Amino acid sequence: xxxxxxxxxxxxxxxxxxxxxxFKWDPQFLDHxxxxxxxxxxxxEEYQELARLTESLDRETRAAEDFLNxxxxxxxxxxxxxxxxxxxxxxxxYEADKHVRLMRYDFHPTVDGKWAISEVNxxxxxxxxxxxxxPQAAIHILGADKYGYKNFGNTLIDALVKKMPAGGRIAMVHxxxxxxxxxxxxxxxxxxEKKGFSVLYMAADHLKFEDTKAYSLLDGNEGPxxxxxxxxxxxxxxxxxxxxxxxxxxxxxxxxxxxxxxxxQSKRFPFVWxxxxxxxxxxxxxxxxxxxxxxxxxxxxxxxxIYKPVYGRVGENISIKESCTEEEYKTIMKEVKWxxxxxxxxxxxxxxxxxGLNGQKYHVCLGSYSVDTRHAGFYARISDTPRIDSSAAxxxxxxxxxKGEFAGIDRCENGMISRNVSGSEIAxxxxxxxxxxxxxxxxxxxxxDWVRPVPFIEIHTKKKGYSVSPIFIPDHICVKACDxxxxxxxxxxxxxxxxMGLALAEKGYRPIPVYNGIEEQEGARATTDNQSIDxxxxxxxxxxxxxxxxxxxxxxxxxxxxxxxRYKMDDSIFDNSWDLYPQDIPSAKYFLAQGxxxxxxxxxxxxxxxxxxxxxxxxxGLQIYLSDGYNTPHKIKIYKEWL
Numbered sequence: 001x002x003x004x005x006x007x008x009x010x011x012x013x014x015x016x017x018x019x020x021x022x023f024k025w026d027p028q029f030l031d032h033x034x035x036x037x038x039x040x041x042x043x044x045e046e047y048q049e050l051a052r053l054t055e056s057l058d059r060e061t062r063a064a065e066d067f068l069n070x071x072x073x074x075x076x077x078x079x080x081x082x083x084x085x086x087x088x089x090x091x092x093x094y095e096a097d098k099h100v101r102l103m104r105y106d107f108h109p110t111v112d113g114k115w116a117i118s119e120v121n122x123x124x125x126x127x128x129x130x131x132x133x134x135p136q137a138a139i140h141i142l143g144a145d146k147y148g149y150k151n152f153g154n155t156l157i158d159a160l161v162k163k164m165p166a167g168g169r170i171a172m173v174h175x176x177x178x179x180x181x182x183x184x185x186x187x188x189x190x191x192x193e194k195k196g197f198s199v200l201y202m203a204a205d206h207l208k209f210e211d212t213k214a215y216s217l218l219d220g221n222e223g224p225x226x227x228x229x230x231x232x233x234x235x236x237x238x239x240x241x242x243x244x245x246x247x248x249x250x251x252x253x254x255x256x257x258x259x260x261x262x263x264x265q266s267k268r269f270p271f272v273w274x275x276x277x278x279x280x281x282x283x284x285x286x287x288x289x290x291x292x293x294x295x296x297x298x299x300x301x302x303x304x305x306i307y308k309p310v311y312g313r314v315g316e317n318i319s320i321k322e323s324c325t326e327e328e329y330k331t332i333m334k335e336v337k338w339x340x341x342x343x344x345x346x347x348x349x350x351x352x353x354x355x356g357l358n359g360q361k362y363h364v365c366l367g368s369y370s371v372d373t374r375h376a377g378f379y380a381r382i383s384d385t386p387r388i389d390s391s392a393a394x395x396x397x398x399x400x401x402x403k404g405e406f407a408g409i410d411r412c413e414n415g416m417i418s419r420n421v422s423g424s425e426i427a428x429x430x431x432x433x434x435x436x437x438x439x440x441x442x443x444x445x446x447x448x449d450w451v452r453p454v455p456f457i458e459i460h461t462k463k464k465g466y467s468v469s470p471i472f473i474p475d476h477i478c479v480k481a482c483d484x485x486x487x488x489x490x491x492x493x494x495x496x497x498x499x500m501g502l503a504l505a506e507k508g509y510r511p512i513p514v515y516n517g518i519e520e521q522e523g524a525r526a527t528t529d530n531q532s533i534d535x536x537x538x539x540x541x542x543x544x545x546x547x548x549x550x551x552x553x554x555x556x557x558x559x560x561x562x563x564x565x566r567y568k569m570d571d572s573i574f575d576n577s578w579d580l581y582p583q584d585i586p587s588a589k590y591f592l593a594q595g596x597x598x599x600x601x602x603x604x605x606x607x608x609x610x611x612x613x614x615x616x617x618x619x620x621g622l623q624i625y626l627s628d629g630y631n632t633p634h635k636i637k638i639y640k641e642w643l
Contacts, residue, residue, distance in 0.1 A: 001046055001109060003038040003354050003362065003382075004398075010141050011037055012443045017137050019453040020434050023129035025183040028449050029391050030583045031590045036393035038356060039138040040364065040380050041147065047399045050107060050368050051375035053115065056285040057105050058370040061120060061264050062096070063281050068263045068272065069094060071279075075263065077271035079310055079341050083238040084262060090249035091260055093212065100159045100256035100372060103264070104379065106388075107289075107366045111350040117289040118346075118365070118388075119308075122264035123257060124231050126314075127367060127379030127394070128153060129187040134396035147398040152369050152377025156256075157191050159371045160227065163254045168226030169198045171216060176203045176575050179454045181231050182518045188229060200225065201521045203575060204232045205240060209247025217244065219572035220523035227254040234262050235311050267310045267344045271295070291347040296340040305345040307336045315389030320348070323387030351386045363388065366397065390583065433459035439541035440513055446594075447510050447555040450585060455515045455534050472499050487596045488556040489585075491603035491610065492629075494529075498536040500602060500629055501558040505547045509556040513537060514585065516578045517563055524574040527565045554596065557585055564607060579609040588620035600625040600633050606642075614638045 006014050015035045018024035027035050042050070068075050069091050080088065104125035106118045132153030139147050164170070172189050174181040182201070189199040200206075206218040207228070214225050228251070237245055249259045263269070270293040273283045299305050307319040319332045336343045353361035365388035369376040378397035381388050433456040441451035488509060490497045501511030515533055520526030563578045591597075599614065599622050606614065606626065614624050615638045627633035 001040065001042050001354065001364070003356050004041050004142060005357055006037050006039065006138065006141060008037075014137060014141060016434055016437075018134065019437075020457060022133035022137055023183045023187040024134075024394070025452075025454055025457065026180045027453065030585075030587050032391040032393070033449060034391070034393050036382055036395035038362075038382070039135075039142060039396045039398050040354075040366070040382070041398045041400055042366075043400050047150075050115075050366070050378075053107075053285060053289065054105055054368040054370050054375045055373060057117070057120070057289070058103060058373050060281070060283050060285055061103065061122065062101065062373065064269075064272070064276050064283070065260050065263050066096075067276060067279060067281050069260060074272060074275050078263060078266040078268050080262065080266065081235060081238070081311075084235065087238060087246075087249045087259070088262065090247075093250040093252070094258060094260050095252070096260075098163065098252060098254055099258040099260075100156070100163060100254065101260075102156065102257050102369065102371050102376075103261075104367045104369050107368055108349065109352045109354075109364060109366075111352045113352075115289060116291060116349040119267065119290075120264050120269075121313075121367070123261040124233055125367070125369070125379075126184060126231075128156070128184050130394045131367070131369065131377050131379035131397070132187070134394065135398055138396040138398060142398070146400070148401040149396070149398055150375075150377035152379070153187065153191060155369075155371050155374075155376040157188070157195070160192070160229070160254075160256060161195060164197070164227045167196050167198070169200060169216070169224070170227045170229060171207060171214065171225040172199055172201045172229050172231075173204050173207065174201070174231040175236075176201070176518065177578050179452075179516050179518050179578070184231055185229070201574075204230075204237050204245050205242040206244075206572070206574075207248070208244040209251055209253075212247065212250055212252040214248075214251055214253040217572055218521060218574065219525050221521065225253065227256075229256050233311075233313070234259055234265070265311070267293070267308055267312065267346075291349050293344055293346045296336055296343050296345050299345045304348050306348045307332060307343045308346055310342055310344060315387055315392070318387055318389070320385070320387040323383075323385040323389075354382075360384065365392070433457055436538055436541045439544055440511065440537065445510065445549075446552065447512050447586075450512050450514060450555075450557070452514050452516050452584070454518065455513065455530060455537055458519055458530070458534055459538055483598075484552070484554055485596055486598040486600050486625075487554055487591060488600045488602060489610065490556055490558045490629075491561050491601060491607055493561045495532040495536040497558045497560055498533060498540055501556055502540055502543055502547075504556040505544060505549055508550060508553055510549055510553040511544070511558055512555050513558045514580065515558070515560055515563075516580075516584065517560065518576050518578075520574040520576050525572070526574045527577045528560075528562050530560075530576070533560060561603060561607065564609065580607075580613070581609070582613050582616070585613070588617045588622055591617075591622060592620070597621065598623045598625060600627060602627055602629045604628060606636070606638070611638055611642045615640065615643060 018035050019027055104121040108116050110116050132151050135149035172185040174185045193199050200221050202218050208215050208217055216222055216225050277283055309317050317332050321329055351363045353363050356362055362382040363386050365381045367379040380395045380397045381392035382395050383392040436459055437456035441448035490500045492500055505511050517528050517530045559580055566577050618624055618638050624636050625633040626636045
């Protein structure tokens with residue numbers, strides 16, 4: 001196993017292809033670029049071993065699920081939530097052959113030359129597009145004659161197609177407010193549409209169940225569905241206020257993943273191994289690969305254990321001290337003390353880092369997929385710390401195949417998968433979304449890594465033209481209290497925020513669009529109309545290119561006040577509202593390191609999602625100002641009671 005660098009002169013185009021051709025819509029997390037500048041190469045022997053171990057783990061996990069489903073009284077040590085306990089008896093109707101069972105086992109190389117697994121992502125594992133298209137993009141650059149790869153997406157699609165009626169309707173269930181979730185669903189959805197299926201993008205509350213069958217409630221798309229692809233965690237699902245989802249636990253509608261996944265998703269899964277083995281269920285591969293896992297109360301002193309949340313995901317709240325800030329570590333330890341049943345203690349293993357350029361070390365998490373008991377591909381991440389969390393960089397996994405021994409490994413024979421549209425599909429211009437994105441995010445310029453690609457991808461793939469509409473650029477904005485030490489957060493409705501961004505560009509600021517609202521399901525009513533933003537970004541690119549923005553210009557982050565509109569009382573409406581999260585912009589630490597000590601909000605008030613972000617900024621030493629854009633900014637204080 002080794003790291004191969006993406007040639008520096010090709011990395012810009014590679015990262016751009018990740019966003020626009022490979023559904024990588026989250027290329028930045030806080031201060032971290034999440035598109036690795038390397039490919040991970042494993043040997044043929046490593047591939048074979050990982051595939052063997054994955055299938056062995058899968059057989060054991062599925063046998064354990066079947067046994068626990070028949071003996072629910074033995075599942076107590078899993079510490080299922082109160083609401084989950086109410087639903088798991090419905091699993092008695094589970095028939096494995098009707099559903100697609102997907103899991104991902106997270107492997108780590110250790111210093112003793114072995115493999116360890118940190119967990120199984122049994123419920124809703126991610127990384128679909130990254131595990132399928134990133135290797136193809138890397139091979140296109142590095143050479144198709146040297147490497148093979150396992151296309152996870154093809155394997156999963158084939159499994160779904162086998163269990164659905166031809167041309168059926170598929171519900172792609174996800175949190176519609178999260179573009180990160182939509183990128184996973186749209187990757188699969190577009191492949192399924194090519195095979196003749198009808199795809200409905202929806203939230204969990206857009207489904208109801210009658211006589212164990214699933215039906216869509218989505219406005220304009222009502223009626224039965226033939227399959228469910230779910231990307232909403234089960235512990236979130238049962239916490240929803242709506243009860244439409246009830247019936248999902250015993251549905252006969254083909255599902256990926258079926259709720260049977262909850263047994264192994266609990267990090268307390270090892271606590272039932274003894275009783276499983278007493279009843280003839282083999283767990284030997286799990287015991288070989290998973291570090292010793294015990295109850296929090298059984299840890300005595302510092303014995304080399306770390307703490308993990310029972311239902312933790314993406315590396316959140318894992319107490320690897322050198323990977324945490326001091327504040328985060330203290331918070332985790334308090335939670336462990338106060339809520340010990342919500343955590344487990346796991347013996348820490350010594351991860352073996354790989355060496356990159358200039359001797360830099362990277363820790364690896366190599367996720368290995370199984371689909372219906374067969375190994376299906378890889379999704380990998382690397383980090384400069386042992387904890388692999390949301391700040392880790394996604395990296396393609398290539399299999400060294402100089403001799404061409406693996407006929408079953410997919411190859412990049414036709415170059416990159418392209419989602420480019422012809423110029424005629426966009427009114428008045430042949431310009432693509434990639435080019436529009438580059439106008440707003442010119443490569444190598446300061447702050448542009450934070451430009452979110454989501455609206456530009458919509459421009460890139462849009463099948464309809466844009467109507468010409470005038471752009472009103474304000475010419476009397478007031479930023480008198482601002483200087484090169486001020487970053488601006490523009491929080492205005494729709495296209496007005498883009499227009500304000502162009503005005504600030506004329507004042508010497510670098511406008512950074514961070515719009516993150518996805519397009520609604522076709523035919524459905526939506527909470528937020530993003531068309532006006534897309535239009536002004538499209539035509540505004542021409543205006544932006546006329547402006548000479550200094551290389552050291554301070555940033556102006558652009559967002560839509562309408563992002564917070566929600567109509568939860570109407571489950572038929574497609575909710576594409578969105579929040580600005582701390583990870584969507586630089587950290588306070590990063591701002592201060594760049595000489596930024598003031599944050600100016602241009603808007604009528606401080607929006608709900610900004611309060612927590614600004615409160616943290618304020619604690620870290622940043623001053624907060626507010627202005628409508630036309631009057632002199634005034635300093636404000638964010639109070640804890642507002643959060």
